Amino acid sequence: MTVFTATLISRRSRMISQVFILSSKGDRLVYKDFRGDVGSDAVGLFYDKVTAPTGDRLPVVTTYKDVHFVHVWQGGLYLVATTTTADSPPFAIIEFLNRLAALINDYCGSLSEKTVQMNFALIYELLDEMLDFGYVQSTSCDVLKNFIQTEALSSRPFSLFDLANVGLFGADTQQSKVAPGSAAARPMQGGKSEIFVDVVERMSVVMGANGVLMKAEVEGEVKVKCFLPSCSEIRVGLNEDLSIGTSPLRGYGAAVRVDECHFHPAVRLDDFDAHRVLRFGPGQGEQSVMTYRLADHLPLAPPFRLFPAIEKDNAGRLLMFFKLRCDLPPKSAAVDVSATVRVPKGCVSLSQELSSPDQSAELRPQHRAVVWNIARFPGGTQLSALFKLDVPALSSASMMEVGPVDLTFELPKVTASGLRVRFLRLAPAQHRGPAQRWVRYVTRSDSYAIRI
C-alpha cells in the first residue's frame, strides 16, 4: 500500500513553474516562466486574489484550479512562485523565495519596488542562473557571482552628504567609529573592502499587569555581511563565559547563556568549546553564521515596564494614565518606540497630555488603537502620558476592552541575551588594503505585549 502511494506521488513533477514579483499595487515587475505549463494570466489571477476584499493578508498558499500560488511578502513586494502540483515541498519553495529576496537585497542593496524596477535585468539574470526548468540550481552568492554580468544600479541619488565623509585630498576622514545605517544597504559589487558582523536579536515578551513576565523569549542571529574581495578565514570571538543549554556556567558572575544554538554548516567549531571562537571562510553577501534562542530567564530585566491607571471621569470620558519606564542601562537608549494601546470600540476623539515634546500620540479608530510614539527613550528614564478618550456609551464593561499594550522598539547597541563579539579577526593572508570591520548590535521587538 505504501509502495503504491509512493510511486503515485513521484509520478507528478514537483517544481516551480513560474516566478514573478508584484508590487503592492499589483504592477508586474519581473515575470519568468520556467516550464510553460501555466499561462501568463496567472499573474492576473494572483493579483485578483490579493485585492479580494477579505480584509486580511493573503494566506501563503492559494489555489486556483490546478495552479498553486506560493508567495512571500517582503519589502512591500509579493514574490510569487506557481506550481501545478500540491505535492511540491512548501518549505523548499518558501525558502527559495526568501533566498531570492535575500539575494536581491545583497546584489541591489535593498529590496524595494524601486530597486527591483531599476535592476530587473540583473534579477532576470539571477533567476536564470538560480532556476533551470523550475529546479533550483544554485543560490549561493559565491557560485552566482561568477555568472552574473549585469552591474547593480544603486537607488541612492548622488548627494552632497556623501562628500561630507571625504576629507582633504579625497582621504576618508573616519570621523565616527559608527557605521552609518546605510552602509550595509549598498550593493555588494563595487569597491570597498568591508565586513559587517551584526548581532540581531528579536524579543518577544508577554508581561502581566503586575510586571510579572509570563513569556520571554529571544531569538538571535549573528550575521556576517562580507564585501571583501577575497578572504580565506574570519574568526569571530564571542563572550568567553557563554554557556549553552544547561551546561555548567563558566567563571563567576552573570554568565551569558543561550538555550540552544545552530551554526551555519561552513562554520568550523574547533575553538568553540574552549574559547568560543567561530571560524569560517566567508562568502560574499550576507550569511547567517549562528542562530540561537533563549527563553524564560533573561539576564537583564525586560527593557520596558508600564504602570497603567484606567478610570472613568465624571464627564463619561475614559482616562488612561500611563507611566512607561525604560529599564535599560543609562548609557543606552531605545529608539522608534511605539506603544499601541487597544481602546474600546467607538472612540471618537482623543486628547492627550504628554510629558515631553518629542512624543506624539494619535487615535486610529479603524484599528481601535491609540498609538503613542517616542522617538528616543534613554535608559533609566520614565515618561508619562495621559489620554482622555471620548467614548459614547462608555460602560464599565468597555473598560475591559482596554489593553493590552503592544510595544515596538529598537535597541541599538544592546543585546538582550548579553552576547558580544570579543574580536573579529581576518586571516592575515589577504591584506591588500585596510579592510574596515564593523560590529553592530541591535535588539528589536518581535512582540512585546503588556497586559492591563
Next chain:
Amino acid sequence: MPYLGNDDTVKDLKRVLSNPHVQSDQLRYRNAILKVIRIMSQGVDVSSLFSEMVKACATVDIVQKKLVYVFLCSYASLNPELSLLVINTLRKDCQDPNPMVRSLALRNMTNLRLPSLMEYVEQPLTAGLRDRAACVRRVAVLGWAKLHKLQPNSEIDGAVVNELYSLLRDPDPVVMVNCLRALEEILKEEGGVAINKPIAHHLLNRLKECDVWGQSEVLKILQRYQPHSEDELFDILSLLDASLVSPHTPVMAATLSLFLSLCSTLPAVSLAALERVRGPLLAACGSASREIRFTVLCHIQLLLRSVPGLMGAHYKRFFCGYAEPAYIKQRKMQVLVELVNDDNVAMLLDELKEYCTDVNTDTAQAAISAIGRIGRSYSDRCLVILTGLLGLKQENITSAVVQTMRDLVWVSPQCSDTVCNALEGCEEILHDSQGKQALLWLLGTYGDKVFSAPYTLEAFIDGVRCETSSAVKMELLTATLRLFLCRPAETQDMLGRLLHYGIEEETDMCVRDQALLYYRLLQCGVDETRKVVQGRRSDPSLGVLIGRPAEPVSQWAHIFNTLTPLCQITSETELVNSSFQHTSYQPNSDLSDAMNACQLQSIEESVGEHTQSPSDILVTSTIVPLSLLPTLTPAEFEHLWIQGITHTEKEQDGVCMIEHVQCHNVTHSSSQSFQAAMQLVNIQTLAFTPINVLPWRVYLYTHTEAPPCSTLILGELLYTGNANEEEDAFEHTKGYHDANIIVVGEQIERKANHEEDVTLEGKNKSDLTKDNGQVAKLKVTLKQKPRDDKALRGFLSILTTVLHTLSPEGE
C-alpha cells in the same frame, strides 16, 4: 498593467533598434534592449520586435545576449520561422571556448520550446553531456528533460537514458541531482528513476556534497527505495540522523518525510523521529520569515494528530505576536487548543482571553471558539471566561460566544445550567443571523431552564416580518414549537401567531413548508409532536473528537511536506463549520425524524444507541444506563471515597470491589482523550496524574440508573508499573476476598485464565517493541452505594471496553 499608448512606445523602440548608429554603439544598443525587456515584463506585448531582437542576438556582449534570450524565450512560440534564425547563432555559441557562453546557449536553445527545432538541438545536447565544464553538463542534463516534455509521446532514447544514469556518478553534485530530476521526468511512465541498492547508497553517500535544494530533492526520491534488510534500514536511518535536525527547514522536512516512509512498519521508530524533530520545528516556529512560520505551524498540526503530547510543555512558543497576520494567529490558536493540559490550562486560557477582543473579528471569533473547544475538557474555567465576554456587550463577540456555547452544550451537557443563566439579555445585542440561530436553538432546547425564554421568543416573533434570513425564521419555528411543549401556557398564543404568519404570509417556501409541517404535526396531538421535535439535547459522542485517540502516522505521512496541509481547512475548522451546520439543518433532521416517527420510537432509540457509542457490543449485551447527574464535586467524592474505605465491611448497603484490567498504553493517552472517552459513556473523571507518571491514577464516578434504584459508583484506576503490581494485586484480592466474591464470581476465573495467556504474549511483545507501549495491568477499585451487583458488573464491562478502545492496538 498595460500602459495606454504603448503602441507608440513599441514603434519607437523598433525604430531605435533598427538604427545602425545605435547598433554600433554597444551601450545605447543595450539600453534599448533593456527598455524592451522592461515593458515586456510589465505585460506589454512586444512580439512585433522579434526580428530586430533576433538580430541583436549576434553579439559578443554577454549581458546583451542574456537580455535578448529572455525576450526570445518568451516569444519564440509565436514566431517559429524567425526562430530558426536564432538557432545558428546558438549553435555557434555552443562551440564557444567560454563555458558560460556554452551553457547559456544550450539552456536557451532548449528553453525556446519549439518542437520544430528539435533536430538542431539534439546534437549539441549530446555533446553537452560530455562537456568539460560542469555548468554545461548541468544544463545539458536538464535539456533532455525539456526535450522530452516538448514531445512526450516520442520514443525514449535508450542511449540517452543510459548516459544519464551513468552521469549519476558525475563529480559535480548538481549534475547528479539534475540527472535524477531529468530521469524522473523522462521515465515518468515507468514510475520514475529506478532506485536500486547501489544507486541508493551512492546517493546517500553523496548527500553531504549537495546543497539544501539538492538534498531535499534526493531525499524525496529516496522515499521510493525499500531497504532489503532491517540492518540496512537502520544504517540508512543513522546516516540521516544529522539531516533530521538540520537547521534548514527544507532538509529537515524532507528527511522526516523519508523517515516516515521508511519506517512505515515501525511505528516506534517513527515516533522517535517525531520526538527528535521537535527541536528544529520549534526553532523554525520562531523563524524571522512569517511564511516559514506558517508552514511549520501547519505541519506541527499534522504531527500533533499522532503525538498529542509532543509540544505540551512548549505551549508558550505558540502565543500570538501582536503584529502577526490573522492567518498565523488562527493557526496558532488551533495548535494551542491541542496542547492544553492540566498544567498549562490556566496560562493558556488567560492568553486566549486576550485574543477575544482582537480588532480582527475573525481572529476574535477563532479565539472564542478555541476557548469553547477547551471547554469540553475544562468546562468551568471556560464558561467563566465566556460569560465574562458577554459582559462586553459587543455584537461580534456576543454572537461568537453564543454560537460557541451552543456547540459546547451539544457535546457537554453539564454546562447547560451556566449557559442558560448567561443567555439573558443577549438578544438585544445579536444582529447577525448565525448568532440569532444559535440563541434560538438554545432557547428552544433549554427553554425549561431559561425563565425569560417565552418573552425573548415573543420579541423575535413580533419582529419576524423584518427578519431577512430564512434560516433564522426556521430556527424560530422550531424553537417556539419546542418551547410550547415544555411551557405551553406561556407560548401557545405566540406559536399560533407565528404559524399563522408562516403559513399565510411567508413567501419563502422552506419556511412555509416547515410551518405547515409543524401545524399538521400539532394536529396529530402533543404527544406525537413531542416524540418528533424533542430529540436528544446533546451528543457527547462528538466530544470525543477533541481528545481523539492518536492517529497512526501513516494517516498523514503522505501529505507531509506538501502544499496540502497549508491549503487544507484543518479538521478543527471543519468541525466548527459542521457544527454551525448542524443547527441550520436541524429543522430538516426534524423533518426526517417526522417521517420515521410514525414507526416505532423504540427502534429509533436503540439505533441511536448503536451509532452513538463505539463500545456498542458490550453496552447492548449488558445494558446499564449510566448518568453523569447529579454531579459530584471533588470534595464530595473524596469524602465518600474515604468513608467507603473505612466502612465497607460494616455497611451493608455499600460494596467495594477490586478487579484487574489489561490494556495497552492507557497510561500514555492524554488526559483529555481519556476524559472525553469516559464522558462518552457517561463516566465522569475527576482527577488524574499526568501522563507517564507512575503510579498513574484516575478517579472517576458515575450513577447507574437501573430500574429498581439508582446507585452511585466511585472508582479508582491504578497503574503502578509492571514490577510490583503482581504482589500488590494479590494482597488486595486477598484482603477484599469476601467483599467481592459474589460480584466477581465466574467472571474473574474466566479472566484469570485468559489473562495468563495474554501476559505471556504481551511480555514477548513488549520486549520486541520497547517504546511501543507496555501491556499495562490496571488495578480497578470500585465502590458502589447502594449495592447492586448487576449494575456494578455492567459498569465494569463498559469500563473495560472503553479502556480497551483507548489503547491503540486493542487486543
